[in-house]
Amino acid sequence: MKLDAIKAWFRQASFYAEEAYNAPYRSAIARAQREQDDLFMLLVFSE
């Protein structure tokens, strides 16, 4: 009914908002994570 329609709209809007927020920076964040992981591995293996 009306509430379901609103909930569905809200879910769709959330999806678009999240894509809009995350899509541009996904690769930059992943790259930074990879660098952090590499640094961690380096520290661990140097022990």
Add this chain to the structure above:
Amino acid sequence: MNAVFLMLMGLGAMALGYFVYSKFICEKIFQVDPNFRTPAHELQDGVDYVPTNKYILWGHHFTSVAGAAPILGPAIAVIWGWVPAFLWVVFGTIFFAGVHDAGAIWASSRNKARSIGALTGDIVGNRARSIFMIVIFLVLLMVNAVFAVVIANQLINFPSATLPVWGAIVVALIIGQLIYRKVIGLLMVTILGVTALYGMIYLGPMLPFSLPSETILGLSDRQSWIVLLFVYAAIASLLPVWALLQPRDYINGIQLFIGLGLLYGAVLIASPDVVAPAFNTDVPEGTPSLIPLLFVTIACGAISGFHGLVASGTTSKQLDKEPDLRFVGYFGAVGEGALALAAIIAVSAGFATLSDWQAIYHNFGEGGVAAFTRGGANILEQGLGLDTVMAQTLLTVMVVLFAGTTMDTGLRLQRYIFQEWGSIYRIGWMQKTLPATLLAVGCCLLLAFGAGGDGAGGMLIWPLFGTTNQLLAGLTLLVITVMLVKLGRPMWYTLAPLLFLLCMTTLGLLIQLKSFYDKGDWFLFTLDLVILAAAILVILEASSALTKQIKANKAVVPEP
């Protein structure tokens, strides 16, 4: 002549360009194939290569390229009258920018989504690739320096904007934390963030803030703002992206749409009359001639090489189906054109009388963003009943946020370039983040102050920025043209814009060279010379690559 008529003509022409010309270009020239497996699918990795919904991709592409440049260029160029600026924006968008932006995505996605820089190396040659890297560096250098001056001037002219501008950074930081730590959902955060921003815009006029005109270190207020801005940009480029850059970009995108909507809505309701002359026969002394300077004063909004970087940098890696590039690339360019058109309307119809307009446009380079802010605020006040100072604050914040996000991204990209040069030429210290960032900031400060003492001369660089930006666009168009010739497709739809650009850019550089020489401005003279050298090299590379490809084609076709 009423501004609504101008608006409808401009938007109508660009829409026609999208529905008719882009269809022709994409279907007949690029021959986009719905069954082509784009790199987003072929190389899908959930990180860089992710097929993305075309509306989101358009939104991201558009908000990345739309900035202060499509406002600043037209705001300066109206000094020659509104007709030349209008025609260049509209026809530039339809025949130049649309083809370039869509073509950049096409060229990249047909080559595993490699960047235009890498493609230049593959398709044109390594010399061209080196020129490309230098030109990118110069574009970034100039855009950072100019935008720092623009923001500083805005903060001085409109002190009611100081609170919301710096407050926006705090809002972005808070949003970044809330989303990263998953404290509340994105939609709720969006609503809160946008409310906070516009709340501060409302409060701004009540709490204006200006720096003292002579600070402790003997710097003027403009110089102090410029230094503060670079300090901010350096810190922003060093923080993790989720902390500041990501939320900033997001809020920036939202307020771009709100701002555009408010401006066009106000124009429709107020229907102000255009007071600027159609062709200014009474140009102030020292104004350079319309041709070629118009074509390098307005770059973004008519054609901009910077868009090709975005198009081939991230957009092509996220393209879901090839036909999407028509909407994402071409319509993205149309969006930019719409922003430039709004700027033209604001500076030509936002004033009450011709003499008001002439008081502002009394010198080449005057007017600019301040004219956009004042003219636009007048229209917002007429159309939507907003208080004038608040409307000025809103527009100032809009421009400053655009310029600011370009600055912090630009500085980050410059740091990457230094780090890459450090690794290519094996310079150890340059590869480290902090030294590379300081080097980038140092170069930009040098340009910002070197161009005109107290930084006010920063605007002298604007046409130079235009020429460099166009050169970048020319390189991209060259890559697309060579690809088209290789495929046996008609080349004139990209070659004609390329030739026009190279011609206007070179002429513009020569004219600027003479004016810097006459003024004895050796710093800018040298910079101009460097760009001119790059331009000549591009022309040589272009003719050599094209003739080579055309000959190669002929050799393959057997003689009857």
